[in-house]
Structures are given as structure tokens and as C-alpha cells.
Amino acid sequence: MSCPHQPIESSLDRWHECHWHLHQMEGNYHEPDAFRYALNSFIRAIADVPELLIKNLERHESVRRAIKPKLKELQATTLFSTLRLKRNFIVHQGMLEVDSQGSVRAMEGTKVKISFPFRVEPWESSDEAYERYKQVCRTDKFWRGIGPDCDSSPAIWRTWMIPQFPNRDLLDVAFEAWKLVGELLSATVTEFGGDPLNLTMPCRHDPELVRLKRYSQREFFLSVDGIDLDEKARKWQEGRVK
Numbered sequence: 001m002s003c004p005h006q007p008i009e010s011s012l013d014r015w016h017e018c019h020w021h022l023h024q025m026e027g028n029y030h031e032p033d034a035f036r037y038a039l040n041s042f043i044r045a046i047a048d049v050p051e052l053l054i055k056n057l058e059r060h061e062s063v064r065r066a067i068k069p070k071l072k073e074l075q076a077t078t079l080f081s082t083l084r085l086k087r088n089f090i091v092h093q094g095m096l097e098v099d100s101q102g103s104v105r106a107m108e109g110t111k112v113k114i115s116f117p118f119r120v121e122p123w124e125s126s127d128e129a130y131e132r133y134k135q136v137c138r139t140d141k142f143w144r145g146i147g148p149d150c151d152s153s154p155a156i157w158r159t160w161m162i163p164q165f166p167n168r169d170l171l172d173v174a175f176e177a178w179k180l181v182g183e184l185l186s187a188t189v190t191e192f193g194g195d196p197l198n199l200t201m202p203c204r205h206d207p208e209l210v211r212l213k214r215y216s217q218r219e220f221f222l223s224v225d226g227i228d229l230d231e232k233a234r235k236w237q238e239g240r241v242k
């Protein structure tokens with residue numbers, strides 16, 4: 001028996017490439033240019049899978065006919081048709097505009113103690129936004145008041161979006177697109193007599209954790225308030241021993 005993956009090998013390979021780009025988006029989430037490059041690559045790769053698949057199936061008429069309704073269904077989804085338009089824009093016109101929203105947080109362990117909106121510009125890395133935030137805390141009592149205390153540490157939270165999917169983080173959009181295309185490929189492999197593909201991506205990182213960048217409590221106190229927490233703890237300990 002022949003391998004059910006072999007006829008559509010190049011489509012599957014492109015889909016695996018999308019998986020890799022999604023991890024690049026995760027890994028570069030707090031760096032605007034690197035994130036945008038990974039997003040561009042993801043969109044270009046995912047949008048081309050259906051065309052590749054049609055090419056792969058040129059000599060497999062019965063399978064092509066069997067999956068055609070599913071292909072049409074995928075292409076008709078708002079998600080996929082929008083990504084397709086974006087792909088054409090990136091390839092033929094230029095830079096994709098992405099929007100960024102953010103907040104500052106005080107974290108107690110893994111718990112969010114305080115979250116307050118703080119503009120994180122789309123061209124700005126989270127580290128740069130954090131430096132700006134610390135500067136505001138040095139000069140403005142309100143901001144310092146909602147900042148970290150002795151029990152909490154600072155963090156920047158951000159999310160990337162495009163206007164066509166307002167309020168939807170691009171990591172979630174990308175994962176949904178990967179899954180939709182995966183369903184089409186899985187149906188095709190099944191038509192060739194193979195097992196369905198695994199569409200869970202267990203190696204995906206928790207998007208909420210990816211969106212959060214945490215910083216040192218000690219460094220914050222030292223650079224904003226001029227207080228060394230280690231020194232304070234040592235003195236307290238000494239005082240207690242005496």
C-alpha cells in the first residue's frame with residue numbers, strides 16, 4: 001500500500017512550515033519587527049496551501065472531487081479570505097499594518113493583582129514600553145501607586161491585532177487558520193486511506209503567558225524608588241536575630 005501522505009507531501013510540508021512560523025510569532029512576541037516578519041511568513045505560507053493542494057491533486061481526480069466542498073468552505077470563511085487578501089497585499093504591495101494594545105500589571109506569583117491600560121506602541125518593544133512605564137512611575141504618584149509593592153512584581157502585557165479582526169489576538173487567529181487548513185489536509189489524507197492528522201498542536205504555548213513579559217521586582221524598586229529590597233530584607237533579618 002502506498003503512503004497516504006505522499007501525494008500531498010508539498011502541501012503538508014507547507015502546513016508544517018506554518019506551525020514553525022507560529023512558534024516564531026510566539027518567540028518574538030515582544031519584538032515588533034521580528035514578530036511582524038514571523039506573522040508575514042505565516043500568512044504567506046498558510047494562504048498558499050489550498051493552491052498547492054489543488055496542484056497536488058491534479059492526478060487524483062476522485063480525491064479532488066471528494067474534498068472540493070471542504071476546500072470551498074475553507075475559502076469562504078472570513079478568516080481565510082481575509083488572510084488571503086493580506087497575503088496578496090504583503091506580496092504585491094508592502095508592509096502589513098498591525099495594531100498593538102497593552103497594559104501594565106502587578107503580579108503576585110502567577111496571579112494578576114493589578115492591571116491597568118498602558119499604551120504599547122506597535123513600533124515599540126515591550127522592554128522599551130517598560131522603560132517608559134518606569135519613567136512615569138518615577139514622576140507620577142498615581143502610576144507608582146498602582147505599580148508593584150513588596151509582594152508583587154511588574155509586567156507588561158500586550159496584544160497584536162489587525163483591523164479586520166478587532167479584539168482578536170493574532171496568535172489565536174493564526175492558530176485557528178492553521179487548524180482550519182489542517183482539517184482540509186486531514187480530510188484529504190483520510191480520502192487516501194490514511195489516519196486523520198493531529199490538529200491539537202500540544203507544543204503551542206499558552207497565549208496568555210506569551211502576551212505577558214515579566215520583570216524583576218528588585219530592579220524596579222531599585223531603579224524607580226532607589227530602594228534595595230535585598231538590603232532591606234537583610235537588615236530586617238539582622239534586626240530580628242538581635
Ligand SMILES: [Zn+2]
Pocket residue numbers: 019023203204
Ligand atoms: Zn510545535
